[in-house]
Amino acid sequence: MEMLTVGTVAFDDITTPFGRAEKVIGGAGLYSSIAGSYFTGPVNLVSIIGGDWPKEELHALEERGVDTDGIEIKEDGKSFFWAGKYHDNMNGRDTLATELNVLAEFDPVLPEHFKDSKYILLGNLTPEVQSKVLDQLDNNTELIVLDTMNFWMDIALDALKAVIKRVDVLTINDEEARQLSGEYSLVKAAEVILTMGPRYLVIKKGEHGALLFGNGEVFFAPALPLAEVKDPTGAGDCFAGGFLGYIAKTQDTSFENMKRAIIHGSAMASFCVEDFSIERIKGLSEFEIKERIESFKKLSHFDL
């Protein structure tokens, strides 16, 4: 009953320079809950799907330690669908189709046994839905992480700011940090954003790593240089899920432990991009994860 994540459970159609995955399972809730499940369990997943989403994948989630009681199933509806195509350099992507389907009516209702969750990940959704999840939680939370994007800054800034005010950690990318703060320097952007409510700010820079600001300190985690990046979809969600799963496991929200959590999140993201959909992250061994974490240390540590 420790970690709760709310986010899409969906279908994706993804084209990258390395191939295409047609109508594969995806969504921020799916990615983040699987990533978190390697460190803590059960992970309480709040989402909505249509009757078309494969039941056997729900069972697989349960077996992996994800509590799917918070997934509303609209049997006569269709699941959220996103189609996108990545550019040759993988740094940009074009959205080819977005079909909200059942997501348009998403009005999350938390099962009773989800309400005492301590570590909360609010995946990228409308600020109203994110707020509604917070409203239903007991006064028992230890750390609330909010993931969002420029889209909500463009069309719902006030609602977004209201929910940002209620969280402990905000995760956005560098351009979004600049947009939200009006400052180009990420150091200055962080200063501004940390007056908006959160204690910590995580700036995700994709293949360029991630920055953690808070507590008057700053920490940088590199992305692991990989020989093969097949599909970046879900990397940010695996990052957030691994990050919060590690915090839930260790029950420690100090800056020092946040640093370790960022590395654990980065490790989960590095697995995610090595294959399409959840292929790479669905059956990781403890040894693989440990080895990957060690490689981050080897990558960035030096003796003076």
Place this chain on the structure above:
Amino acid sequence: MEMLTVGTVAFDDITTPFGRAEKVIGGAGLYSSIAGSYFTGPVNLVSIIGGDWPKEELHALEERGVDTDGIEIKEDGKSFFWAGKYHDNMNGRDTLATELNVLAEFDPVLPEHFKDSKYILLGNLTPEVQSKVLDQLDNNTELIVLDTMNFWMDIALDALKAVIKRVDVLTINDEEARQLSGEYSLVKAAEVILTMGPRYLVIKKGEHGALLFGNGEVFFAPALPLAEVKDPTGAGDCFAGGFLGYIAKTQDTSFENMKRAIIHGSAMASFCVEDFSIERIKGLSEFEIKERIESFKKLSHFDL
């Protein structure tokens, strides 16, 4: 007699979102020799200037521990001049003017007492000029670093490959690594480039840090997140100069020491961008440098 650097000593006219510096002193040779001089000395500087380059700045260089005997002065000529304007986000820049002037006739002749230099930095110049410097050196070199750019890949690839074959370390940016290798993944690009001659490859990513490949290993040094970046000009040269200066000081070309050298180079680059021209790097204290190096450790280290 340990470190030698060859590169431009010039005038720059620089416009950034933070202001303009008209006809200030600059050039890769200037930046790299000053950066190196904090760790080793004297630094042998090979370059060419016109009669217009300020004599008092030559004296200042000498006082700082740069041996300027290798700077040819064409009293009736004009120094190399570059004018550029940085974009609002500082990530890109447009060249407004390039006047080769005396650089067009640069045919470097090394003073006798430069020829036994052990640590060599070949700044970004024509591959022919870089080769000519190598030809004059005694068989005494410990480490040769080559800095170059896409321009030479476009117009003189064969000559560039010939000089790359003769060096130990190649420093280029990520796009250049992709262009030179034909591989998008930097891991694969490094594999290809390390078959071309160099033992080590440094990939400079500007505000996103630097990667070191070699010895079957990889190391990543972040760029320090700075509140103020006034002018990125010379950062890459300060990086290279600080890197090689540290190697010259420690006389150790192991991968472990290369990592420390990369951090020292990154520290010098971080100072460089804090002001225009050489303003910030011309009078650093030992304490400032030590403190800056420590901040890199704090930024990137974590305990598992």
